[in-house]
Amino acid sequence: MTTRTVQSWFWVSPDDRGKPIAWQVLILNWAFAFLLLALICFFSFSQLRYNWNWQTVGGYSGFFWRGWLNTLKISSLALILSTLIGMVAALARRSGFLALQAVSRLYVELVRGTPLLVQISFAFYVVADALHFQDRFTVGLFTLSLFSGAFISEIIRGGIESVGASQLESARAIGLTRFQTYRYVILPQAIRVILPALAGMFANLIKDSSLLSVISIEEFTWNAQQVSALTYSNFECYIPLAIGYLILTLPITLWTQWLEKRTRYET
Amino acid sequence: MKLRATDLCKSFGRQTVLRDVNLNLDQVHALALIGPSGGGKSTLLRIMAGLEKPDSGRLDLNDREVIYREKELMAHRRSVGTVFQAFNLFPHLTALQNITLPLEKVHRYKPLEARQVAEEILERFQLSEHCHKPPAQLSGGQRQRVAIARAISIKPKLLLFDEPTSALDPEMTAEVLEVIEELRKEGRDLVLVTHQMGFAHRIADQIALLSGGQITECGPPSQVLDNPVSDTTREFLAKILKY
Numbered sequence: 001m002t003t004r005t006v007q008s009w010f011w012v013s014p015d016d017r018g019k020p021i022a023w024q025v026l027i028l029n030w031a032f033a034f035l036l037l038a039l040i041c042f043f044s045f046s047q048l049r050y051n052w053n054w055q056t057v058g059g060y061s062g063f064f065w066r067g068w069l070n071t072l073k074i075s076s077l078a079l080i081l082s083t084l085i086g087m088v089a090a091l092a093r094r095s096g097f098l099a100l101q102a103v104s105r106l107y108v109e110l111v112r113g114t115p116l117l118v119q120i121s122f123a124f125y126v127v128a129d130a131l132h133f134q135d136r137f138t139v140g141l142f143t144l145s146l147f148s149g150a151f152i153s154e155i156i157r158g159g160i161e162s163v164g165a166s167q168l169e170s171a172r173a174i175g176l177t178r179f180q181t182y183r184y185v186i187l188p189q190a191i192r193v194i195l196p197a198l199a200g201m202f203a204n205l206i207k208d209s210s211l212l213s214v215i216s217i218e219e220f221t222w223n224a225q226q227v228s229a230l231t232y233s234n235f236e237c238y239i240p241l242a243i244g245y246l247i248l249t250l251p252i253t254l255w256t257q258w259l260e261k262r263t264r265y266e267t
Numbered sequence: 268m269k270l271r272a273t274d275l276c277k278s279f280g281r282q283t284v285l286r287d288v289n290l291n292l293d294q295v296h297a298l299a300l301i302g303p304s305g306g307g308k309s310t311l312l313r314i315m316a317g318l319e320k321p322d323s324g325r326l327d328l329n330d331r332e333v334i335y336r337e338k339e340l341m342a343h344r345r346s347v348g349t350v351f352q353a354f355n356l357f358p359h360l361t362a363l364q365n366i367t368l369p370l371e372k373v374h375r376y377k378p379l380e381a382r383q384v385a386e387e388i389l390e391r392f393q394l395s396e397h398c399h400k401p402p403a404q405l406s407g408g409q410r411q412r413v414a415i416a417r418a419i420s421i422k423p424k425l426l427l428f429d430e431p432t433s434a435l436d437p438e439m440t441a442e443v444l445e446v447i448e449e450l451r452k453e454g455r456d457l458v459l460v461t462h463q464m465g466f467a468h469r470i471a472d473q474i475a476l477l478s479g480g481q482i483t484e485c486g487p488p489s490q491v492l493d494n495p496v497s498d499t500t501r502e503f504l505a506k507i508l509k510y
Contacts, residue, residue: 166354173318174369174417175345184368188359263359 050235057236060227067223068244074141074219075206075248081145082205086152093157104153111150116211119143124215140212148205155197159190192263199256203249210245220244268329268425268456269293275324277310284310286480288324292473297451299471299488300460303503306477308460309429315458316427317343328425345373348418349427353434355414356402362389362413363398366420374421388416392446408439412446419450426450426457433462464507468492476500 007016009025092104111119123143124136133139163186171181213222221241228237272290276283285307292298300308313319314326320335327333333343356365366385370376376384389398392412402410411431418426428447432440444466451457451470461467467474468488475485476499483499484491495501 164354166351167357169318169351170355170357173316173344173349173351174421175341175373176369177341180372184372185357189357192359 052236053231053233054236056231057227057233060231063223063227064220064240064244067218067220070218070223071206071209071220071244072248074137074144074212074217075209077141078144078148078205078209079202081141082148082152085145085149086156089149089153090156090160093153094160107146108150108153111147112154116144116147116208117214119147120211120215136215136217140209140215140217144205144209144212147208148201151201151204152198155194155201156190158197159192159194160186162193163189188263192260195256195260195263199253202252202256206248206252207245268295269327270295270298270458271327272311273325273327275311275314275326276322277307277314277319278322283480285314285321288477288480288482290475290482290485292485295473296454296456297471297473298458299467299474300458300477301462301464301467301474301503302477302483307480308477311477312427312429312458312460315425316347316349316429317341318349345421346423347425347427348421348423350411350414350418350429350431352430353407353411355417356410358402361399361401362394362405362409365402365413366417369417370420384420385416388420389413392416406439407435408442411435411439411443415443415446415450419455424456426455428457428459428461430460430462462507464492464504476503478503 007013009028012021089104089107092100093108095101120140120143124139128134128139167185167189168181171185176184209219210221212219213225216222224237224241228234231237270290270292272288275285275288277285284305288307288311300312302308310319314321315328315333317333317335317340320340325332334340356362357368360368363382363385366388367376367378367381370381370384371378386395386398389395392415394409394412394416397405397409397413402413405413415431431447432443435443440463444463447457447459448466448470459467459471471488473485474488474491475482476491476497477483478499484495484497490496491500492504495504
């Protein structure tokens with residue numbers, strides 16, 4: 001990689017957009033952004049008159065750890081499961097069988113139009129109860145995956161439909177089967193369109209998992225709330241909570257940005 | 268090749284594109300389909316390519332009827348090579364991969380064999396230096412040549428061109444037409460939809476003019492282009508030769 005010479009410390013001309021920026025300039029401007037954040041935090045908390053009680057909360061660090069690991073576990077499982085559900089729903093929506101189309105449509109619209117909180121309560125207290133199924137973790141995992149799956153299916157469908165008709169025709173002309181067309185022509189091209197939206201969705205999924213605390217799944221938020229109740233402290237629990245979620249969501253965003261760059265090709 | 272169309276009909280919705288098209292060519296190596304836009308020439312070619320099903324009528328290729336059922340059609344499409352106007356190639360694959368994909372996945376070549384075949388053809392078309400570029404980095408003419416390379420790599424029994432140069436500027440048109448002419452000299456059978464009358468004259472041994480969904484004239488170039496019998500042909504030629 002070539003390091004660019006510094007032309008301006010604060011501006012990029014329209015011609016230079018998209019080109020790499022010198023590291024000195026990057027550091028300076030990022031430092032500026034962090035300084036702004038620090039000022040806002042400092043100002044707000046200095047007005048607060050709050051008795052920080054880090055030591056007591058620190059004694060409960062085990063809670064945070066366990067909760068964070070549980071959130072990591074349930075999020076990663078839900079990430080895989082919701083992608084699968086999303087793919088199936090997107091394909092069902094495109095299938096020639098009308099009943100299947102209707103089912104997929106109903107599922108997507110219902111799930112996208114109602115609050116996750118309601119869905120979780122309904123799934124656990126009504127559906128799971130009727131089935132005499134009491135494993136909270138599994139119920140939570142499936143509800144969360146179904147919730148995200150609905151959004152993901154629309155993202156995938158959009159990506160599939162962004163692939164032009166001429167591409168499908170070429171695939172047909174060279175004699176690819178329907179499956180091969182998806183595998184070698186549609187998906188590789190759709191991925192590019194799907195990735196940015198999918199990254200946002202995955203980050204949401206991780207944060208949404210915090211709602212599972214309402215059915216007492218012992219994930220990160222639930223644990224933080226326990227500590228908060230036991231120690232009569234608020235921010236000492238919520239700040240680590242926020243940082244804990246950031247540690248999970250940031251790598252996903254960065255990873256997809258990298259993938260996006262790798263799969264980029266001109267059209 | 269032997270090509271016979273019997274009472275082919277095709278309509279899209281309320282619009283009739285082909286009505287009772289008949290063709291009976293016993294010994295043809297290069298058939299050019301010409302005529303005004305919307306006359307049905309592309310549809311006829313697409314029916315020959317197995318990309319469109321006729322509403323009625325039948326098509327015989329070398330004394331074998333083309334069966335318009337998905338399973339048989341798939342086999343038919345795999346045995347002919349079709350080149351479209353533009354946007355043939357897959358943008359996420361390199362020139363080389365565009366050729367090896369059907370070889371490997373459809374015609375069951377081993378990766379190494381497929382690569383060898385593709386490299387040979389690309390070299391023949393003087394595209395070797397571009398073999399690892401995606402279509403976006405190729406010129407329009409190069410892209411179309413790669414598309415032709417992909418079509419002939421499967422050793423098709425028939426090559427079909429649907430206005431292969433319509434999206435190209437004159438210089439690139441020339442480089443693509445040269446390739447097609449070369450294939451013709453090699454003795455490959457081809458059907459070509461074109462607006463390039465001069466080119467049709469040079470390479471075709473039969474020309475069919477489609478207008479209003481019917482073949483209004485069919486014969487060797489010296490007849491259809493130089494001494495047309497039907498009024499429709501005369502009108503059409505007068506119109507396009509005017510400019």
